[in-house]
Amino acid sequence: MSDVIDASRTLLQTARELDELSKRLLKDELELEQLEIDVAEHVENYHAACWQEHVDSGGDIKLPSEAIRTALAHRSFDRDRYRRYLALRAGRTRRKQRIGDLKEIVAAQRSIVSALKTELEASEGPQPQWSTP
Secondary structure, eight states, rough: OOHHHHHHHHHHHHHHHHHHHHHHHHHHHHHHHHHHHHHHHHHHHHHHHHHHHHTTTTOOOOOOOOOHHHHHHHSSHHHHHHHHHHOOOOHHHHHHHHHHHHHHHHHHHHHHHHHHEEEEEEEEOOOOOOOOO
């Protein structure tokens, strides 16, 4: 019986962590949404400005490669906002990975509970339904 209690306790702890991570992920996604738009617009405007400078110079000013233009655009973006953008993206990746890990834990614990229930039914007969289908 302690195996069922342990599995149930693990399921509850995992559910709480999943809930917290999901709420934090949503909050970060909402903040990141506007930052992604701002960064993309800034990069596009920077690329267009580089092209315009190239055209206006009659081709005398070389157009940097796209990677260099993007890096320069990022460098010229507001430093604090760009750092926040990078932190939110990294946090999103970590949270999504952790949510995936927690889903695997939940699946494993559900299998354990199911196996214990089957074992209990085999030794003591059918048990009352704990949930409705």
